[in-house]
């Protein structure tokens with residue numbers, strides 16, 4: 149439980165200076181990437197992720213249950229017998245994770261479908277932060293897990309759209325997230341070549 153969310157070494161975290169320089173608050177992106185790269189597999193791990201990444205920054209009240217799509221809510225509380233709902237919880241986490249990645253894949257060129265951003269705004273899952281150019285997540289605790297994670301991505305993308313348009317990569321084949329389009333384009337990964345037309349025709353070379 150203590151170890152489950154304590155790691156901060158995330159393999160896909162970009163080394164791009166603008167992200168690690170600390171000039172902007174990128175905690176929402178870090179929270180989202182942590183969920184994607186190290187999906188919490190148990191109620192205590194998921195509760196810990198919420199606590200560290202959403203409750204403590206003041207973005208969300210502590211949830212007692214999680215749900216996704218048509219699943220019944222699964223308890224995160226200490227009253228739940230250890231491991232009782234673990235298969236259900238893992239299904240929720242996997243379904244949420246897949247829905248988030250599918251939304252990000254659709255956000256890649258050439259479609260550049262950013263409807264999840266307008267949905268996050270319309271659903272009041274993001275709000276303007278102190279600096280009016282920046283956004284922060286504010287999901288409600290009864291919302292679907294996928295929408296909560298998407299609100300984290302949405303807040304960072306709304307705040308740093310140019311960064312994501314230049315660097316965010318989602319492999320069309322395996323949905324891997326990366327931030328280095330110089331290697332495999334924005335829709336490939338080291339193991340899967342991107343579609344040539346997408347990267348050559350639409351994006352060309354990313355800015356240095």
Ligand SMILES: [Zn+2]
Nearest residue numbers: 319322337340
């Ligand atoms: Zn791939």
